[in-house]
Amino acid sequence: MLSMAGKSVRKWWALFALPTFAAFVIGFLVPFVMSIILSFCHFATVTDAKFIGIHNYAAALRDPEFWHALAFTVAFTVVTTLIINILGFAVAYLLTTNIRGANIFRSVFFMPNLIGGIILGYIWMLLLNGILAHWGRSITYSGVYGFWGLVILYCWQQIGYMMIIYISGLQSLPGDVIEAAQVDGANGRQTLFHITIPLMMPSITVCTFLTVTNGFKLFDQNLALTNGAPSNSSEMLALNIYRTFYGRPGFEGVGQAKAVIFFVIVAAIAIIQNRLTTSKEVTA
Template identity: 60%
Template sequence: MQKAYKKYFPLFVLPTLIAFIMFFCVPFVLGIILSFCKFTTVTNAHFVGVENYIKAFSNKDFLNALWFTTKFTVVSVVTVNVIAFSFAYALTRGIKGTSIFRTVFFMPNLIGGIVLGYIWQLMINAVLAHFNVTITTDPKYGFWGLIILTNWQMVGYMMIIYIAGIQNIPTELIEAAKIDGASKAQALFKVTVPMVMSSITICLFLTLTNSFKLFDQNLALTAGLPSRKTAMLALDIYTTFYNRNGWEGVGQAKAVIFFAIVGLISLTQLYFTRNKEVES
């Protein structure tokens, strides 16, 4: 049997491999090459060396966006996971209407980012109008607007993952803890949390990368206003590529840097949280 699998291995892998090379490897390599070129369309590129990277790093907007994105990611990763875990914890207590709550909390995740952005822009502006300001008056409104929006959208999804994790904890572990005289808080932090560590890993990974890569919501909510102060990395790359003549290569270089950052952060995070996972 094993032999048969081995024999046909190349045949079965081939289609996926071809697709992978065509739609992932080739564009990826092409993208990296283009980041060293000056071009208008991909067919008329010519090599300029690391000039694009120098420009990207000396670009005030890019550094601003990097800092804004970092702040945003830190805050949203913490808030999304804390809120999602609390919801998951509450909704596995057997309260009445649990499944309705789960559905309701999950729903926002099904709405597209652009639509969400516009809806929240209207709502936030309606509230802020009472104080005679708009969301674009000060970057802090945009920042917290984005945090609220992201939480509202991502909490439900993370909650589902946490619920699955909590439900997988063998009841005898909690019972044993109780019999040993553990308080509720102790049971939570000493038993439940370590046991759902694998869920925490995946949730942290998802929130971290999603927050870093946030684009639609950013575009629709503030589009970087005021003065690009609320523009995140993805939006900055987009505007550099499309709205500045002669800067296409720089946009591409920014995208490569962006990829490296996201990759590095998420791999580090995976490494550290994986180490904390326990087997029951």
């Protein structure tokens, strides 16, 4: 039988859900629908929008800087997803063993995630420019420098966050399965690759999803570290959309169309990635 509190919740559930539902509609659903509508319009403000069909999308797809930013972002996301998840898992694996000062190391690795992206960008710009100055270079010398500078910055920031998720997953593993494998004569490598990693697939799914989506959405670090220099060769997709929308008068609709395309790309990749890694959970 339901308790008194349970009966009250069941009776008044709509009243309890209303504030969250209203916030969702006002803060997400309405702006999302409006953004799609505006992507088919020429506008300077939302009150003077004029429908022009798919011209904004055609202009967006004809923009070579958009395609370069997309390729740059895809390459960045692939590289950082691999590095962050491999190193994050490795650090978590080490810190769940019986080593002295494990809690201190966990705090140290997690701390970079607490720093804002803009601040991190400027800090790493100073650090990297100080190193590159010995060869007469700077982080904005070429798009390649900007690419690897962003990779270093982002990995340094995110490894500690993914480490926490992996530690949580490692600590929840069934000890009897691992002990049974050891009794059967499995060595450390066999236990890791045939027992631990398959059982860690739920955590791997979460961490991969976060690194993929956050990699595509990276903006403030890119703005602070390179600002797209030189000649927008280190510009990522979010920064390209921002420049189109706010830096080119009359192109607000094109910027909005790019944002919709961006959403579709990220959503499609996230769904595919999630299904691939979730399928591994079923077979693990």
